[in-house]
Amino acid sequence: MARAEDVSDYIIAPVPADPRLTRVVEGVDQTGAASRISVVEERPLTIFLNGQEIVTAMTIGDYPEYLALGFLRNQGMLREDDEVTGVDHDDELETVVVRTARQTSYEDKLKKKTRTSGCAVGTVFGDMMEGLEEVRLPATPLRTSWLYELAGRINRTPSLYLEAGAIHGTVLCRENRPLVYMEDVGRHNAVDKIAGWMLSEKEAPGDKILYTTGRLTSEMVIKTALMGIPALASRSGFTGWGVEIAREVGLTLIGRMRGQRFVCLSGEERLLRDVDPDTVPVEDSKHRRKGARA
């Protein structure tokens, strides 16, 4: 396996050694030999907004406060200008209660549910495209040298994926630097945890790049656009509607990133091709399989 990446300049890096996130399970392999493998945990977390139960998410369980804040923000239930007066996580009850100065009620919105696609799947309450028509993303230039460096560093970063598989990663980056690397059994959770972190840190989105291990579905593109992030890159593929929306909102969309290969389906004019792809090393087999368990 490739040398492990130094994570000292991440703001948040995965902690694959955290005993609460994985467990060792006894099994038997194809030869009939006993086999002990590490699998990720999956536990419920019920999110409340003030007095109202909003949803129960299945999650690995790290950063519950960021998950709750980001989920509510990405659902439009928490407004940019909302004053958050409290975020209380109860580990035993498996709940997070987010409190705001503004009185909130989303009874009607909660009635309309959209079950979104694939690995980005989650539940979107109300209209999935809500708020999207105002979104016009900044035309932030994107250097291909950053993309290659980010992909390489992220693949070499010790993670729950490399430890146990069956998990998705989403990484908030700026230029060639990965800043916040979140993982979860549901990739929508990983994205929401990043949104929650950005909200808490009042981090500006305009100069950021979002990298994900999963597919570029409509939900992933919409979430990224609503977060105000102008570039989304993935090793995985596209859906037709995801591409369509990316082009409408001016999101730079890069997919099928493998070693030196990638395809840009939106925002080509913002790509700065400052490196010769032939100088980019081919992925080693460990990473060529990345996502295969996802």
Added chain:
Amino acid sequence: MARAEDVSDYIIAPVPADPRLTRVVEGVDQTGAASRISVVEERPLTIFLNGQEIVTAMTIGDYPEYLALGFLRNQGMLREDDEVTGVDHDDELETVVVRTARQTSYEDKLKKKTRTSGCAVGTVFGDMMEGLEEVRLPATPLRTSWLYELAGRINRTPSLYLEAGAIHGTVLCRENRPLVYMEDVGRHNAVDKIAGWMLSEKEAPGDKILYTTGRLTSEMVIKTALMGIPALASRSGFTGWGVEIAREVGLTLIGRMRGQRFVCLSGEERLLRDVDPDTVPVEDSKHRRKGARA
């Protein structure tokens, strides 16, 4: 690429050539060259049960009637003994209305939502574990020769995955024979389409095997168990809770199937090891990457 599999003995096989399921999108590759790639479609389908709007699913759009029936059945909103008096799909309105002799109302159930994990993600209304306590699956023997043959045949079967990627497959099998191969942007949809087909055909589950390209999360295990299918196999990994539930209900759970390799984490006593793994060919690279775009 490996020789394409003969699909004549499938009851339902993928139709990758169906023009409604994919579109060609113009992009630019890493060298700056124009690149035309095929991507899967993703469209909304709103499911009604009698007078009530239940959910809007994002789907590739094939077999809408099976998707609606299977979704409602897997949600416990359609009972085994329910008389279905009509299933009306409106292509323009993107709706399916399922009608039953019994009057139905799930207002309260619809209030409680669980956003489940990863690729198997979907929305579960009411209690996710509902109905599981009565489930005890038959101890149907599972030959490892069947598993290897199924994995090989399914990997060689022409599919939207091989055509466009970014899609999940779930295959209903009996012994060494794949019967019904469904694909969708959301793997939960692929499983629901199979459940809908089984319901329509009154197909008995006790002798079946479910093969999936995605992860063995709690939702996938629960759906399989509620469908009464005693064996679930995947090329992907596990979650802790998925393994726990499989052991409780007596589901044979096989994961990380790659070429000759696999791990059995539940139901080992039902596995008949009738083939020497060393005689199983290693996957070619095309299939070694399978799932990587998922």
